[in-house]
Amino acid sequence: MQVWQRHNAALFSFSSYAARRMKLGLAEVAALEQIAIRGRMTPGELGQSLAMPSATITALLDRLEYKKMIRRQPNPNDRRGLLIEMTPHAFEKAGADLMPLGTAISDILAAMSQQDRSTVEGFLSQVTALLISHSGPQKPKSHIN
Secondary structure, three states: OHHHHHHHHHHHHHHHHHHHHHOOOHHHHHHHHHHHHHOOEOHHHHHHHHOOOHHHHHHHHHHHHHOOOEEEEEEOOEEEEEEEEEOHHHHHHHHHHHHHHHHHHHHHHHOOOHHHHHHHHHHHHHHHHHHHHOOOOOOOOOOOO
16 A cells, blocks of 8 residues: 555656646646546536536636637537637647656556556556546536526
């Protein structure tokens, strides 16, 4: 467990460092991570993935849009809705810290045997599923008009 705790502490420290370098808060970084992983998404989907209410997500997106990290686009499937996506500027800013780290992690994985890689991937998949199940994502609320 101590190795896992050190890993989590290092990951949080790295996220904090990257956030400061990009002049963002941790919630803004978490939002960008979700958009980077999942691609274009609605504000409601982002709110659900971060377990944040819509008013908080709106303010967060306003800050990210002001910093030119995201853009809002009309949703072709819902004329009243929006889709959010990262801008090239966001990828550029994030890449300064994330690309070297991603390359180094890929190098570590490349040096492992296929069996070891499969073990690590299986472990991380199980931990990710556990974290998601304990994140308390909000269920979309139905609105009665």
